[in-house]
Amino acid sequence: MIESIVSGIGLGFVLSFLTGPVFFALIKTSIEKGFYAGVSLAGGVLVSDIFYVGISLYGTSYIALENAYRMQIGITGSSILFIIGLYYLFKKVKVNYEQASSKRKNTGYFIKGFLMCIFNPAILLYWLSVTSSVISISGEIKSSEIIPFFGSILITQFSLDVLKAYYANKLRYRIKERNIARLNRIAGVLILIFAVRLIYNLLTGHSLI
Numbered sequence: 001m002i003e004s005i006v007s008g009i010g011l012g013f014v015l016s017f018l019t020g021p022v023f024f025a026l027i028k029t030s031i032e033k034g035f036y037a038g039v040s041l042a043g044g045v046l047v048s049d050i051f052y053v054g055i056s057l058y059g060t061s062y063i064a065l066e067n068a069y070r071m072q073i074g075i076t077g078s079s080i081l082f083i084i085g086l087y088y089l090f091k092k093v094k095v096n097y098e099q100a101s102s103k104r105k106n107t108g109y110f111i112k113g114f115l116m117c118i119f120n121p122a123i124l125l126y127w128l129s130v131t132s133s134v135i136s137i138s139g140e141i142k143s144s145e146i147i148p149f150f151g152s153i154l155i156t157q158f159s160l161d162v163l164k165a166y167y168a169n170k171l172r173y174r175i176k177e178r179n180i181a182r183l184n185r186i187a188g189v190l191i192l193i194f195a196v197r198l199i200y201n202l203l204t205g206h207s208l209i
Contacts, residue, residue, distance in 0.1 A: 004145045008152025014190050015130070015153065016160040017088075022116060026161060029109060030168035031175070038165030040106035044113025046158045052117070052124050053150050056131040075199070080129040082195035089188025092181075 022045055030038030117123045168175060 004149040005152045008149040009156050011130075011194070012153035012156025013160070014194050016157045017186060017190055022113070023164075025113070025116060026164055027168045027175070027180075030165040031172045033109070035165055035169040036106055037109045038168065039162055040109040041113035042158060042161035042165060044110040044115070045117050045161065046154060048114045048117035048123065049127070049154055049157070052127045053131070053154070055124065056127040057146065057150075075202070076129075078195045078198040078202070081191055081198065084126075085188045085191030085195055087188070088184045088191065091184055 026038055026041055026045075029041050
């Protein structure tokens, strides 16, 4: 279990560097509306992630033991992650720093974060890629490892989102597009390394968990 938790924390740290629409919404909300609004939005994202992780595990578990599919699933999932890494490595950054007031309560930002992800098919594809890659490498995920491993991923991501919200609000006047561009490049490199590691472990028969 300890190994599953450590692996989950490490993977959650890497995945938290993703700087897509949710990242920019979190930063923008924290800058313009405050820390608690940003945390509320991150909470909505967390709930949607839990939902999609459940769907992904259910959808991939029935082929977890089929060795004939392990290589195809692993290569497909790793390739998608590799493409995502390249995207973040070379993507351009444009952030709107306009200040605006709003009377919406934090519950509204929670719902916004949830809806942003639950209606985004890319998020489902993202979790399917992660779960299918893990399952293809390990052959199966024991029931005793599911909650520690994926729970560690989600808790790590949420904790880092809270830190992002805090520092985005605290350093609101110092955050520049070039800094986010650098974060994008770091994210791209980390995701590429993770994708290559998945492929290596798949080919050598090593387990991620």
